Amino acid sequence: MTLVAGLRAASYGVPFQPVGGVHGSDLARLNGWQTIRDPYGSGQDVYVIPAIAPDVAVIHAAEADEEGNARVYGSPFWDHPLTRAAKRVLVTAERLVPTDVLRLQPELTLVPGFMVEAVAIVPRGAWPGSMHPYYDVDYAAVEDYMKDEAGVLDAHLNEAPECKDQLQERQGRKGKTEAAKEIKS
Amino acid sequence: MPSGWTPFSYIVVNLARQIRPNDIAFSGVNSTLPMLACLLAKHAYDFRFTYLNVAGGVDPQPTTIPQSSSDPAIVAGSAAIFSNMDFYDLCTRGGLDLVYLGCAQIDAEGRTNVSAIGSWENPKVRLPGGGGAAVMMPTAKRVVTWRTEHSARALVDKLDFVTAAGNMSTLVTPIAVFQRPTSAGSRFHLESWNPDVSMNEIEQRTGFEFDVSNARPTEPITDAERLALAELDPDRRFAMEVNA
Numbered sequence: 001m002t003l004v005a006g007l008r009a010a011s012y013g014v015p016f017q018p019v020g021g022v023h024g025s026d027l028a029r030l031n032g033w034q035t036i037r038d039p040y041g042s043g044q045d046v047y048v049i050p051a052i053a054p055d056v057a058v059i060h061a062a063e064a065d066e067e068g069n070a071r072v073y074g075s076p077f078w079d080h081p082l083t084r085a086a087k088r089v090l091v092t093a094e095r096l097v098p099t100d101v102l103r104l105q106p107e108l109t110l111v112p113g114f115m116v117e118a119v120a121i122v123p124r125g126a127w128p129g130s131m132h133p134y135y136d137v138d139y140a141a142v143e144d145y146m147k148d149e150a151g152v153l154d155a156h157l158n159e160a161p162e163c164k165d166q167l168q169e170r171q172g173r174k175g176k177t178e179a180a181k182e183i184k185s
Numbered sequence: 186m187p188s189g190w191t192p193f194s195y196i197v198v199n200l201a202r203q204i205r206p207n208d209i210a211f212s213g214v215n216s217t218l219p220m221l222a223c224l225l226a227k228h229a230y231d232f233r234f235t236y237l238n239v240a241g242g243v244d245p246q247p248t249t250i251p252q253s254s255s256d257p258a259i260v261a262g263s264a265a266i267f268s269n270m271d272f273y274d275l276c277t278r279g280g281l282d283l284v285y286l287g288c289a290q291i292d293a294e295g296r297t298n299v300s301a302i303g304s305w306e307n308p309k310v311r312l313p314g315g316g317g318a319a320v321m322m323p324t325a326k327r328v329v330t331w332r333t334e335h336s337a338r339a340l341v342d343k344l345d346f347v348t349a350a351g352n353m354s355t356l357v358t359p360i361a362v363f364q365r366p367t368s369a370g371s372r373f374h375l376e377s378w379n380p381d382v383s384m385n386e387i388e389q390r391t392g393f394e395f396d397v398s399n400a401r402p403t404e405p406i407t408d409a410e411r412l413a414l415a416e417l418d419p420d421r422r423f424a425m426e427v428n429a
Contacts, residue, residue: 001316081270132257
């Protein structure tokens with residue numbers, strides 16, 4: 001939540017953001033967080049978190065159009081504050097849709113295209129995470145990745161959908177899935 | 186176990202018993218047992234409450250229970266999505282009645298450490314961090330925690346690091362339920378204990394001192410609780426993780 005407070009400060013264009021709580025936590029000392037006294041006289045001391053403006057936010061969307069308008073179904077988790085706080089926004093999406101489809105329900109568009117620098121269509125791009133409503137978490141792949149053994153990282157990367165596509169291309173075969181391709185630059 | 190409790194059932198049921206009618210309750214990341222407790226309470230208890238979770242679910246009705254408590258599958262059946270910023274804001278403005286927050290270490294005043302074992306600068310174990318614990322613990326009305334290991338290294342006299350402090354009310358382990366008033370400086374007292382163990386064993390396995398004068402044996406598991414638990418964990422996947 002202190003992370004969101006920092007992102008909110010950046011998205012509001014102010015140097016810090018007040019946040020509830022934090023009192024009694026060693027995290028304040030560790031991070032150098034300060035309190036300020038309510039200037040309107042309630043007597044409350046409130047922690048203020050410095051702005052966090054990521055250089056780049058990369059979010060994975062369900063659908064996007066060629067302008068970068070991106071739609072997320074289900075829970076958006078951190079996508080909203082991240083895309084507003086970051087200096088640059090990149091979108092990957094499960095599938096490309098015509099802008100006319102997005103116009104039917106503009107309230108489902110999480111980030112408008114004018115904020116997006118580039119969009120790429122990457123089917124199963126959230127793997128081994130989930131992408132609602134297309135696929136669930138691949139727990140077996142996550143557990144394999146967590147093993148403390150040699151070769152785990154390479155094996156994981158070789159299983160990633162976008163790497164499989166590249167492998168197939170290198171081997172001169174046509175992949176069934178659309179290869180990751182940049183459609184806005 | 187002569188009492189019929191297992192470590193798994195004792196923790197989940199006693200977490201569920203902390204929910205009160207009309208509560209707005211919340212479970213977060215890495216919180217499978219509280220997730221099961223909230224779903225159990227929906228099945229087993231005859232009162233209304235609201236269950237929110239970290240994936241944005243509002244009174245979800247999942248058909249299968251995901252391995253992770255932050256899996257978007259735990260939103261299934263929700264009529265609304267109440268996502269990260271919404272539930273943190275609800276908490277900090279005083280609207281969450283019951284929040285389940287995890288701990289690696291906990292002290293007698295209910296402060297928790299999920300940051301590091303040993304010093305922060307040179308830790309023996311680097312822990313995952315508090316998520317939103319530092320803002321939620323002082324602002325939720327009641328915080329409930331659990332620990333599958335009841336030992337003097339988990340229930341400590343002094344924390345290695347204070348990740349969060351505030352309105353902790355309840356600690357549940359496989360053998361005991363501790364409570365404290367949420368006022369500053371209050372200490373845990375033993376509320377009830379698993380009748381399969383002795384009071385002496387609980388004292389020996391706890392690193393802080395506590396009052397036992399009002400303690401009693403934990404009420405046995407009810408048929409409704411047992412049935413709900415069996416429905417939620419039909420292949421005993423979750424139970425095996427704790428009971429192993």
